[in-house]
Amino acid sequence: MNTNILKLIRWKNLFIIVLTMIAMRYAIAQALFAYYKIPPAFPDIGFVFLVLSAVFLVMAGNFINDYFDRKTDFINKPKKTLVAFKVRRRQLISLNVVFNVLGLICGFIAAYFAHKLTLGIMFIFIVAVLWTYSAELKRILFIGNFSLALIIALIPLSVALTEYFALEHSITQWEENSIRAIKLSVQFIIGFSIFAFLFTYIRELIKDCIEYNGDLETGIKSFPTVFGKRKTDIIIAILSLVAIIAIILCWEVYLSKLLFLRNHIIAPFYIYAFLVFPTALLFLIALTLKTPKKHKTMLTLINLIIVFGILFSFIFSSIVYGKI
Numbered sequence: 001m002n003t004n005i006l007k008l009i010r011w012k013n014l015f016i017i018v019l020t021m022i023a024m025r026y027a028i029a030q031a032l033f034a035y036y037k038i039p040p041a042f043p044d045i046g047f048v049f050l051v052l053s054a055v056f057l058v059m060a061g062n063f064i065n066d067y068f069d070r071k072t073d074f075i076n077k078p079k080k081t082l083v084a085f086k087v088r089r090r091q092l093i094s095l096n097v098v099f100n101v102l103g104l105i106c107g108f109i110a111a112y113f114a115h116k117l118t119l120g121i122m123f124i125f126i127v128a129v130l131w132t133y134s135a136e137l138k139r140i141l142f143i144g145n146f147s148l149a150l151i152i153a154l155i156p157l158s159v160a161l162t163e164y165f166a167l168e169h170s171i172t173q174w175e176e177n178s179i180r181a182i183k184l185s186v187q188f189i190i191g192f193s194i195f196a197f198l199f200t201y202i203r204e205l206i207k208d209c210i211e212y213n214g215d216l217e218t219g220i221k222s223f224p225t226v227f228g229k230r231k232t233d234i235i236i237a238i239l240s241l242v243a244i245i246a247i248i249l250c251w252e253v254y255l256s257k258l259l260f261l262r263n264h265i266i267a268p269f270y271i272y273a274f275l276v277f278p279t280a281l282l283f284l285i286a287l288t289l290k291t292p293k294k295h296k297t298m299l300t301l302i303n304l305i306i307v308f309g310i311l312f313s314f315i316f317s318s319i320v321y322g323k324i
Helices: 003-007 011-035 044-068 070-076 078-085 089-113 117-135 143-170 176-210 212-218 223-227 229-257 266-288 294-320
Strands: none
Touching (some): 044 143, 070 212, 089 117, 176 229, 176 294, 229 266
């Protein structure tokens, strides 16, 4: 694989995906399993194949996205897109097929280790959505951003599903501890999936504002090209406010009541300082800032919020293990 193709992989996004999956398995699920003295049922080798599946499928999605979006990307970011023009379109299609096949194989192997082969349908669904997103969906108002956010939300959720089905197969009778462990781990990961969906959707709206010129010229119906950047900023602000309320309610109504988080000062400090505050800052920037680089600032900020959200799982794990 030549250096031009490697530049199209978007390794930073892949790193975030791997970090998210590691966080869900080891900092959430296995921490709770250890707390309730339940041995993990989904083997490490199965998890490796699950991670490889996600990485390969996202890589395939990146290649097909570059195939369909050369003209748009060349208008929006000509220097970066020159790399894509150095790779033949036929190569991009071939790479998409190869990595989709590898991703599906790894996905079905992970499903086998989870003792639930029907989970393989999820990986087929991801391939179908990523292809149709690049070919058609991203040109449709609301649907494009929604479909991509849904795929991102499935990444942590896949960890919860494999853990659940593996545990379901390994035990002959559900006991209180095993029920509590799997219930909490699935609830936590579903929470991360919901926030991944919400913040990914906000992030895509911000990217649409940055890529406004190329989208307008090539006929892509994004929120900024249909309603204008100002109204899109208002939508971003509303979604940011929804995220702030959801995070606060999640902590005050649910997380703060859990035994291992009750009266713990580190967790609420982290949530308010590293999640609520920067999201409130995003809300204010969306409504008030009018500088030319406003949306690039917002993109950097939301990327930080996403990383802080993932890192909260390691704070949670340290609290569960009694290390802080």
